[in-house]
Amino acid sequence: xxxxxxxxxxxxxxxxxxxxxxxxxxEMITGLIGxxxxxxxxxxxxxxxxxxxxxxxxxxxxxxxxxxxxxxxTGYGLARTYQxxxxxxxxxxxxxxxxxxxxxxRATLVEALFFLPSHLREYRQQRERAFELLERFHLMNVKDAxxxxxxxGDQRRLEMARALATNPKMILLDExxxxxxxxxxxxxxxxILQMKxxxxxxxxxxxxxxxxxxxxxxxxxxxxxxxxxNDTVENIKQNEEVxxxxxxxxx
Amino acid sequence: xxFIFDLLTxxxxxxxxxxxxxxAAILGISIYITLYAGLFSLANAGFMxxxxxxxxxxxxRYEWDFLLAVGAGIIAAGLISAIISxxxxxxxxxxxxxxxxxxxxxxxxxxxxxxxIYELIVxxxxxxxxxxxGIKGIPVITTTEYxxxxxxxxxxxxxxxxxxxxxxxxxxxxxxxxxxxxxGINVVYYQNMAFILGAMIAGGAGALHGHLNRIILPExxxxxxxxxxxxxxxxxxxxxxxxxxxxxxxxxxxxxILRRTDLVGLLGDIFGTDLGRYQxxxxxxxxxxxxxGVIVFxxxxxxxxxxxxxxxxxxxxxxxxxxxSDA
Ligand SMILES: Nc1ncnc2c1ncn2[C@@H]1O[C@H](COP(=O)(O)OP(=O)(O)O)[C@@H](O)[C@H]1O
Ligand SMILES: [Mg+2]
Numbered sequence: 001x002x003x004x005x006x007x008x009x010x011x012x013x014x015x016x017x018x019x020x021x022x023x024x025x026x027e028m029i030t031g032l033i034g035x036x037x038x039x040x041x042x043x044x045x046x047x048x049x050x051x052x053x054x055x056x057x058x059x060x061x062x063x064x065x066x067x068x069x070x071x072x073x074t075g076y077g078l079a080r081t082y083q084x085x086x087x088x089x090x091x092x093x094x095x096x097x098x099x100x101x102x103x104x105x106r107a108t109l110v111e112a113l114f115f116l117p118s119h120l121r122e123y124r125q126q127r128e129r130a131f132e133l134l135e136r137f138h139l140m141n142v143k144d145a146x147x148x149x150x151x152x153g154d155q156r157r158l159e160m161a162r163a164l165a166t167n168p169k170m171i172l173l174d175e176x177x178x179x180x181x182x183x184x185x186x187x188x189x190x191x192i193l194q195m196k197x198x199x200x201x202x203x204x205x206x207x208x209x210x211x212x213x214x215x216x217x218x219x220x221x222x223x224x225x226x227x228x229x230n231d232t233v234e235n236i237k238q239n240e241e242v243x244x245x246x247x248x249x250x251x
Numbered sequence: 252x253x254f255i256f257d258l259l260t261x262x263x264x265x266x267x268x269x270x271x272x273x274x275a276a277i278l279g280i281s282i283y284i285t286l287y288a289g290l291f292s293l294a295n296a297g298f299m300x301x302x303x304x305x306x307x308x309x310x311x312r313y314e315w316d317f318l319l320a321v322g323a324g325i326i327a328a329g330l331i332s333a334i335i336s337x338x339x340x341x342x343x344x345x346x347x348x349x350x351x352x353x354x355x356x357x358x359x360x361x362x363x364x365x366x367x368i369y370e371l372i373v374x375x376x377x378x379x380x381x382x383x384x385g386i387k388g389i390p391v392i393t394t395t396e397y398x399x400x401x402x403x404x405x406x407x408x409x410x411x412x413x414x415x416x417x418x419x420x421x422x423x424x425x426x427x428x429x430x431x432x433x434x435g436i437n438v439v440y441y442q443n444m445a446f447i448l449g450a451m452i453a454g455g456a457g458a459l460h461g462h463l464n465r466i467i468l469p470e471x472x473x474x475x476x477x478x479x480x481x482x483x484x485x486x487x488x489x490x491x492x493x494x495x496x497x498x499x500x501x502x503x504x505x506x507x508i509l510r511r512t513d514l515v516g517l518l519g520d521i522f523g524t525d526l527g528r529y530q531x532x533x534x535x536x537x538x539x540x541x542x543x544g545v546i547v548f549x550x551x552x553x554x555x556x557x558x559x560x561x562x563x564x565x566x567x568x569x570x571x572x573x574x575x576s577d578a
Binding site (some may be wrong): 013049050069070071075077080082086088089090091098099100102103105107108109111112113119122156166177206 | 367407408413415416417418419420422423426427429430431432433434435436438446567
């Protein structure tokens with residue numbers, strides 16, 4: 001579904017990603033772990049089009065996307081969340097979920113101006129889809145509140161719901177449980193497993209090994225921009241190099 | 252219309268003042284739409300000039316029908332904005348503001364020297380823009396009804412825009428353009444469209460303004476005008492469409508308030524001299540002071556619904572001390 005070939009990203013003299021090869025199998029959950037500053041977020045930015053790699057190829061669902069603008073990548077069916085939550089804070093929860101369905105919409109300003117039925121129908125459909133997501137992520141009772149006013153855990157779930165609202169084939173989650181307690185983390189893991197069941201491909205970045213163990217089929221380990229291991233969760237936990245680079249150090 | 256002025260003239264709002272207020276409101280909306288898309292552009296004075304000159308030349312030189320000429324002014328402003336949007340909208344924030352001021356100044360210089368340039372190219376002397384002395388003897392065709400109609404159309408457009416896929420995309424872009432892109436929104440396209448829409452609204456205001464005063468001059472549409480337009484939006488606020496309208500109304504009405512309260516005379520008494528010839532400066536200073544107050548105390552603008560709700564709540568609580576506010 002997603003493949004990175006020899007992806008390198010330089011920021012000035014700093015090499016954040018160094019010849020990274022990664023393959024995320026369709027309808028599987030791939031984990032990406034690594035210490036702070038390893039280049040995990042950089043990788044997600046390059047895949048989602050917020051940034052572009054210095055060299056290398058990124059192929060998503062048959063499209064070469066390393067130079068494609070972000071909005072078109074979303075149109076191909078790739079969605080993401082952010083390590084530091086980035087909701088549209090002044091919009092309501094419901095509006096966040098409606099604006100995320102932009103790519104699926106067709107209605108033009110002219111249709112809106114003349115109240116054409118096509119415009120109204122589209123809006124009604126988008127509202128219905130938003131309500132399904134509100135239900136699923138337990139956000140129905142806050143649907144009219146500004147997104148910025150929600151408690152932290154709700155914001156995390158809204159980000160995930162909003163990513164799903166773009167109707168993706170694959171979703172990239174950047175530390176989705178950062179700042180959550182173990183119970184919330186486990187509950188979020190259940191949401192992630194549900195997405196896999198629904199046929200989505202998932203790439204999840206995490207610090208929390210319990211979540212990785214709970215959901216991942218395969219794990220990549222990134223250290224100083226280099227992939228140092230790629231294996232099943234069980235094997236990764238035994239890997240000497242990984243233990244030295246990452247697991248041995250608690251943070 | 253007459254009955255409106257019967258109501259308004261006691262407050263010093265003559266037909267002419269009212270017309271200026273309407274134009275200011277429309278111009279306020281023209282910058283509101285670009286701010287709505289997260290663009291800090293000061294180009295709308297230039298687009299107003301485009302609309303004014305194009306439509307006036309068409310009605311006076313080529314005897315076009317007035318409404319057709321206004322339409323042509325709107326389209327001309329749209330075309331020019333589409334062309335300059337390509338280089339200019341790559342810039343953001345203060346850089347965009349500076350580049351758009353530059354555009355406005357270039358346009359003013361161009362209008363001043365248009366006839367000379369024309370003569371150089373075509374080798375024929377002709378008065379088209381009339382240089383620094385402008386175009387004179389323009390028929391006064393614009394009426395209050397036309398202005399009200401145009402304001403109505405523009406407000407309707409904005410209200411519908413607000414409730415459309417287009418408008419939601421703009422709001423998303425203003426809040427976080429990177430995330431908006433990740434939501435599938437083509438940021439460049441929508442910002443261009445907002446820029447062009449704002450230009451067309453300003454172009455129409457210019458066309459109507461051009462047929463209001465018998466004369467148009469390049470400096471009617473220079474830097475001062477660009478700042479004025481921004482002032483309408485900042486004073487009124489940009490959270491809703493009401494903001495730029497209220498802002499435009501207040502600032503266009505202000506000279507009248509100053510005249511009626513005789514602020515200049517009052518200041519003159521305080522300083523012991525006659526400040527009569529500083530009338531315009533006093534107006535600018537007052538606008539400046541009001542703006543400063545608004546930016547410091549009402550950053551959302553005078554017409555911010557949230558602020559008025561707070562004020563209403565506070566007054567309500569004042570008269571109902573038993574019920575403690577639980578907000
Ligand atoms: N936009 C940027 N400009 C310059 N350096 C950056 C940028 N983004 C990330 N970096 C650098 O790249 C390295 C990897 O960062 P990041 O991808 O955020 O790591 P992680 O998400 O694994 O903690 C860090 O050294 C960081 O400072
Ligand atoms: Mg990170």
